Amino acid sequence: xIKPKETHKKEEFSAEKYIQGVANGDISILGRAxxxxxxxxxxxxxxxxxxxxxxxxxxxxxIRIGITGVPGVGKSTFIEGFGKHITAMGKKVAVLAIDPSxxxxxxxILGDKTRMEKLSKDALAFIxxxxxxxxxxxxARKTRESILLCEAAGYEVILVETxxxxxxxxxxxxxxxxxxxxxxxGAGDExxxxxxxxxEMADAIAITKADGDNLNPSKIAVNEYKRxxxxxxxxxxxxxxxxxxxxxxxxxxxxxxxxxxxSFMNHCITNNHFEENRKKxxxxxxxxxxxxxxxxxxxxxxxxxxxxxxxxxxxxxxELSPFVAAQQLLNxxxxx
Amino acid sequence: xIKPKETHKKEEFSAEKYIQGVANGDISILGRAxxxxxxxxxxxxxxxxxxxxxxxxxxxxxIRIGITGVPGVGKSTFIEGFGKHITAMGKKVAVLAIDPSxxxxxxxILGDKTRMEKLSKDALAFIxxxxxxxxxxxxARKTRESILLCEAAGYEVILVETxxxxxxxxxxxxxxxxxxxxxxxGAGDExxxxxxxxxEMADAIAITKADGDNLNPSKIAVNEYKRxxxxxxxxxxxxxxxxxxxxxxxxxxxxxxxxxxxSFMNHCITNNHFEENRKKxxxxxxxxxxxxxxxxxxxxxxxxxxxxxxxxxxxxxxELSPFVAAQQLLNxxxxx
Numbered sequence: 001x002i003k004p005k006e007t008h009k010k011e012e013f014s015a016e017k018y019i020q021g022v023a024n025g026d027i028s029i030l031g032r033a034x035x036x037x038x039x040x041x042x043x044x045x046x047x048x049x050x051x052x053x054x055x056x057x058x059x060x061x062x063i064r065i066g067i068t069g070v071p072g073v074g075k076s077t078f079i080e081g082f083g084k085h086i087t088a089m090g091k092k093v094a095v096l097a098i099d100p101s102x103x104x105x106x107x108x109i110l111g112d113k114t115r116m117e118k119l120s121k122d123a124l125a126f127i128x129x130x131x132x133x134x135x136x137x138x139x140a141r142k143t144r145e146s147i148l149l150c151e152a153a154g155y156e157v158i159l160v161e162t163x164x165x166x167x168x169x170x171x172x173x174x175x176x177x178x179x180x181x182x183x184x185x186g187a188g189d190e191x192x193x194x195x196x197x198x199x200e201m202a203d204a205i206a207i208t209k210a211d212g213d214n215l216n217p218s219k220i221a222v223n224e225y226k227r228x229x230x231x232x233x234x235x236x237x238x239x240x241x242x243x244x245x246x247x248x249x250x251x252x253x254x255x256x257x258x259x260x261x262x263s264f265m266n267h268c269i270t271n272n273h274f275e276e277n278r279k280k281x282x283x284x285x286x287x288x289x290x291x292x293x294x295x296x297x298x299x300x301x302x303x304x305x306x307x308x309x310x311x312x313x314x315x316x317x318x319e320l321s322p323f324v325a326a327q328q329l330l331n332x333x334x335x336x
Numbered sequence: 337x338i339k340p341k342e343t344h345k346k347e348e349f350s351a352e353k354y355i356q357g358v359a360n361g362d363i364s365i366l367g368r369a370x371x372x373x374x375x376x377x378x379x380x381x382x383x384x385x386x387x388x389x390x391x392x393x394x395x396x397x398x399i400r401i402g403i404t405g406v407p408g409v410g411k412s413t414f415i416e417g418f419g420k421h422i423t424a425m426g427k428k429v430a431v432l433a434i435d436p437s438x439x440x441x442x443x444x445i446l447g448d449k450t451r452m453e454k455l456s457k458d459a460l461a462f463i464x465x466x467x468x469x470x471x472x473x474x475x476a477r478k479t480r481e482s483i484l485l486c487e488a489a490g491y492e493v494i495l496v497e498t499x500x501x502x503x504x505x506x507x508x509x510x511x512x513x514x515x516x517x518x519x520x521x522g523a524g525d526e527x528x529x530x531x532x533x534x535x536e537m538a539d540a541i542a543i544t545k546a547d548g549d550n551l552n553p554s555k556i557a558v559n560e561y562k563r564x565x566x567x568x569x570x571x572x573x574x575x576x577x578x579x580x581x582x583x584x585x586x587x588x589x590x591x592x593x594x595x596x597x598x599s600f601m602n603h604c605i606t607n608n609h610f611e612e613n614r615k616k617x618x619x620x621x622x623x624x625x626x627x628x629x630x631x632x633x634x635x636x637x638x639x640x641x642x643x644x645x646x647x648x649x650x651x652x653x654x655e656l657s658p659f660v661a662a663q664q665l666l667n668x669x670x671x672x
Contacts, residue, residue, distance in 0.1 A: 052657045060654045141659050148657060197533060199567065224567065231535070231564035279652045286651050289662035294630040297670075315622050316615045318396045321388045321484060323477050326625035334633075 015050040022055060022153045025092075027126055030153045034128060037145045052145060055152035060278065062151045063265060066172040068162045068198065069182030074208045077248040078182060079159060080116040085254045086157050087124035094150040095119070097130040097161045098143045098168045126155060137292040140171040144285060147175065173201045174281055174288075177274065178261050181205045183225070185217035200232055202241055204260050210245035210253065218245045237273035239264055303336050304329060351386040358391060358489045361428075363462055366489045370464060373481045388481060391488035396614065398487045399601060402508040404498045404534065405518030410544045413584040414518060415495060416452040421590045422493050423460035430491040431455070433466040434479045434498045434508055462491060473628040476507040480621060483511065509537045510617055510624075513610065514597050517541045519561070521553035536568055538577055540596050546581035546589065554581045573609035575600055639672050640665055 013021070013029070018036075021029025036048040067082075069075050079095060086093040095116070119125045128146065147158050160176055162168045173179050181202035199205070205225050210218035225243045234240070242260050246253025268274040298304060311329060314320040349357070349365070354372075357365025372384040403418075405411050415431060422429040431452070455461045464482065483494050496512055498504045509515050517538035535541070541561050546554035561579045570576070578596050582589025604610040634640060647665060650656040 049657075049660050049663070053660060056655055056657065145657060145659060197536060200533060200536070228564050228567035231560065278654075282651045282654065282658050283648065285658035286648060286661050289659050290634065290665060291627060291631055293662065293666050294634055295627055298626065298630055312619065312622060315618045318614075318618065319392055321385075321392065321481060322618050322621035323481060323625050324385050324389060325622050326629065327385070329626060330629050 012047075015047055015054070018047070018051045019054045022051065022149055023058060025154045027153075030126065030149060031128070033149050034146045037149065038142050048145070052148060055149065058152040059148045060151060062147075062156050062158050063178065063261065064147060064158045064160065064176040065261065066160045066162065066169075066176035066179040067182065068169050068172065068180070069208070070184075071163065073182045073184050074248060075161060075182060076115040078206075078208060078246065079161060080119045081248050081251065081254050082257065083116070083119040083125055083159065084122065085258055087119075087122050090124070091156045092124045092126075092154055093119075093157045093159065094126040094128070094147075094153075094155040095159045095161065096128050096143055096146050096150070098139055098172055126150065126153075137288070139168070140175070140285075141289065143172075144175050169198050169201065174284055177268070177277065178203050178264055180257070180261075182208050183221070184208060185210065185214055185221035199228075202229075203239060203264055204241055204257065205229075205243045206253065206257055207243070207245045209247060209249070211247035211250045237268050237271065237277070239267055298333055301333055301336070303332050307332060348383075351383055351390070354383070354387045355390045358387065358485055359394060361490045363489075366462065366485060367464070369485050370482045373485065374478050384481070388484060391485065394488040395484045396487060398483075398492050398494050399514065399597065400483060400494045400496065400512040401597065402496045402498065402505075402512035402515040403518065404505050404508065404516070405544070406520075407499065409518045409520050410584060411497060411518060412451045414542075414544060414582065415497060416455045417584050417587065417590050418593065419452070419455040419461055419495065420458065421594055423455075423458050426460070427492045428460045428462075428490055429455075429493045429495065430462040430464070430483075430486040430489075431495045431497065432464050432479055432482050432486070434475055434496060434504045462486065462489075473625070475504070476511070476621075477625065479508075480511050505534050505537065510620055513604070513613065514539050514600055516593070516597075518544050519557070520544060521546065521550055521557035535564075538565075539575060539600055540577055540593065541565075541579045542589065542593055543579070543581045545583060545585070547583035547586045573604050573607065573613070575603055634669055637669055637672070639668050643668060 013032070018029060018033050022033055033048070033051055036044045036051070039045065039048070067075065067079060069078075083093050083095060116127055120127050143160060147160070150158055158176075160172050162172045179201050181198065181204070183205055185207050207218045207221050207225075222243045222245060229241050229243065232241075244253060244256050244260065246257060265274070268277070299308070307329065311320065311325040315322045315325045349368070354365060354369050358369055369384070369387055372380045372387070375381065375384070403411065403415060405414075419429050419431060452463055456463050479496060483496070486494055494512075496508050498508045515537050517534060517540070519541055521543050543554045543557050543561075558579045558581060565577050565579065568577075580589060580592050580596065582593060601610070604613070635644070643665065647656065647661040651658045651661045
């Protein structure tokens with residue numbers, strides 16, 4: 001297994017060696033390539049972009065699955081069981097995480113790999129800890145490029161994990177084919193931790209820990225969510241989100257969740273939505289990435305930095321129209 | 337009543353005359369000031385910004401209400417009845433519309449004022465047709481600045497109407513205090529026309545045409561929506577969205593909707609969310625406006641125009657990572 005921190009001590013490979021290694025499914029080289037993608041150093045970025053450019057023809061052939069849920073829902077346990085189910089079918093699975101909150105030292109979801117002990121020992125599985133924190137846009141780019149590298153390395157299923165309380169779900173939703181929301185049964189306030197809008201993104205909801213005393217509340221929750229989901233407008237791909245239960249303790253429900261994803265894939269490949277969605281996502285990230293960098297360039301400008309605070313204050317206090325203030329800042333930016 | 341098309345024939349007023357006229361609640365000068373806000377001519381924009389800057393201290397004192405619903409829900413009829421209810425209390429009401437789709441000549445919601453005949457004759461009401469079409473950002477700016485001008489002219493309630501099928505709802509939601517969703521009772525597919533995410537924005541849902549044979553289905557719909565809404569995570573302001581019915585035909589339900597807005601205002605002013613939300617909205621529009629203009633400047637650049645199509649095609653076809661393509665375009669932009 002790759003230990004990213006040792007990378008700097010190792011001799012640097014050529015782009016060709018990386019490309020070849022990734023293409024051969026060499027787990028250690030894949031790990032190091034992802035470390036390059038995550039690095040902020042200019043030379044690492046250049047190398048990473050070269051590797052990506054040359055690997056593009058080998059990407060795109062996996063199923064990309066986003067998995068989210070609040071802390072305590074049993075995400076790690078679920079992913080371990082789900083991952084083992086996938087490798088048992090002889091498929092290679094990669095687990096990535098998107099977690100912009102980890103810079104604050106809380107909410108971190110992939111501090112290390114020990115929480116998925118069995119899966120991390122599986123030769124068909126690749127688990128990557130959460131990238132070092134940064135802006136959501138930065139983390140999203142890193143995750144999306146890591147997906148591409150894993151695909152180039154032959155991983156057939158990519159699980160992208162997210163913590164379910166922040167903005168990252170929208171980002172993940174824009175980079176996966178299927179979005180799975182894990183939920184706990186409860187007295188109605190189980191949703192309080194889930195950010196508004198996340199439920200609408202779900203292609204399936206799985207009620208976890210549906211065993212023992214929790215079995216009946218779980219069944220009630222399934223009906224509640226089913227009734228709730230039908231109130232949402234139908235999705236463009238015409239897929240009707242499903243609500244399921246699972247129990248890691250009793251090892252139940254995993255097969256049904258995988259079968260649901262299988263049905264979804266058949267459904268979306270048949271109606272061409274799968275390809276269409278992938279294309280839209282690529283386009284989205286192109287423009288998103290342009291906007292993010294234009295903004296970062298603007299806000300870093302010394303003249304903007306010097307003036308922004310005062311103008312923002314005036315806007316917030318209702319002394320200046322936001323559009324007038326924006327115009328003033330843009331004039332300043334373009335004349336300097 | 338102001339007829340915008342005649343503006344150019346009239347002598348141009350000074351900024352002072354506009355500011356004074358708006359402050360005096362002169363409906364004709366207000367209309368002409370909004371025409372300036374909507375104009376794309378640089379000299380009109382300059383004048384508009386001057387008027388706005390000087391009027392800012394008189395803004396912010398209204399209740400801003402967003403009203404949306406698909407065509408056929410009875411929006412005009414509802415707004416007429418609702419507006420009359422407001423003027424009957426002695427309050428001044430302004431009706432604005434946001435409708436970026438009107439450039440395609442369909443979905444237009446405020447082609448003229450005749451559809452609200454009674455309200456348009458009411459001395460306490462000001463109805464403004466939809467601004468000439470443009471980008472969503474442009475239309476949003478025009479609408480938001482029109483709100484400010486109406487407030488400076490003493491309007492105490494501003495109704496912002498939107499068509500409920502496009503992106504404009506998010507924009508409207510970011511410029512109003514209260515968001516009202518009009519819905520028809522029906523067999524479950526009444527929601528198909530409503531864009532995903534809109535229901536979550538609603539502070540209240542009103543089932544229209546709740547009379548005659550439609551009365552029972554409306555009652556059933558109320559229960560369905562109530563059950564559905566409780567599945568949404570609670571709002572930051574802790575307001576629990578209400579579901580009501582109304583009938584323009586039987587002149588019922590309007591009072592209850594106004595009372596709901598009144599409760600909402602009390603609730604949000606008490607917990608300070610009202611002010612906080614207004615501040616956040618102003619900040620949002622400042623940065624949104626900066627991003628929009630940075631983007632428009634970028635995409636208009638001849639070198640970007642020449643290259644974008646090819647790179648976008650490569651990205652969509654999976655030959656190039658979106659981030660690599662974005663980087664290439666940004667390098668081109670910054671070196672020229």
